[in-house]
Each structure stands twice: as structure tokens, then as C-alpha cells.
Amino acid sequence: MSSPQRDITLRFLAEPQDVNFGGKVHGGAVMKWIDLAAYACSAGWSSRYCVTVYAGGIRFVSPIHVGNLVEVSAKIIYTGKSSMHIAIEVNACDPKSLNRRLTTHCIVIMVAVDESGQPVQVPTWIPKTDEDKEQHATAIKLMEMRKKIGEEMQIFV
Incomplete structure (x- = not known):
């Protein structure tokens, strides 16, 4: 039995239809790419359809x-x-130079679901390296912070 795929990198060229009025790729296009990568990563890990x-x-x-x-x-x-x-980390470069630079980064949470849209269990990921352990601990801290932010945001609901 093969182990689930933990990571993935999507590569492509930024196209003219991705540009905003300022001549740069617009944030909405970048967010779409982020969502696509998060889906591919989560589906590869869980072997399930996943939702953001x-x-x-x-x-x-x-x-x-x-x-x-x-x-x-x-x-x-x-x-x-x-x-x-x-x-998620987004890097870009001129394809002639390949000098990559960080353009965007974030965290996305995906949930694996069954055919009726109900959450299903996913394989547990266990951090092994020091970097993995640090990122895992940070994810836990961020969960706690999001709970507090969610409570505060109730005023707008």
C-alpha cells in the first residue's frame, strides 16, 4: 500500500487574462491557483473529494x-x-532566469467529504523533521487564534 501524497507543486505561465488594470496578475487569480493547489494536495492526501x-x-x-x-x-x-x-507558497520568476521570488503565502483548510457532502476521516499526518514539528505546532496555535477571531466576528452575523 502506498502512502498518501503530502505535498504538490503546480507550475504554469501567468497569462494575459490573469492581469488586472494595473498590469499585474490580480489577487483573485492567485487565490484561484491557491485553491486549486490546496484541493490537489488534500485530495492526494485523503484520496477523497475535498472542500475548502x-x-x-x-x-x-x-x-x-x-x-x-x-x-x-x-x-x-x-x-x-x-x-x-x-x-501554501506561491513563487514566480522570469522563465529565462529561473530566479524565483516569493509572491504570496497563506494557510488553507480543506475537509474531505463523502458523496453526500458529509465529512469523512482522513489519514493522520505525523511530523518527523524539526521543520515539520514547528509548522505543526504553528498550525495548532493558528487554530486557537481562529476560534477567538470567530467568536469576535459573531457581531457581524
């Missing part, structure tokens, strides 16, 4: 230009019963 339940901490660090080679890397950093917390 949270995307947060999205930080746009530098712009992406038309013609840039874009890499969207996704990796599992925490698993719950049915959820998978995925760290």
Missing part, C-alpha cells in the same frame, strides 16, 4: 507579471479528523 473551509493569512508579498513562471506549492502541516491544514 478556510483560507486565511493571505499575504501578497510581490507582484506576478504576465509571462512569469508560477509555482504554487502546497503541503500538509496538520490533520484533524476530517480536516487538512495546508501551507
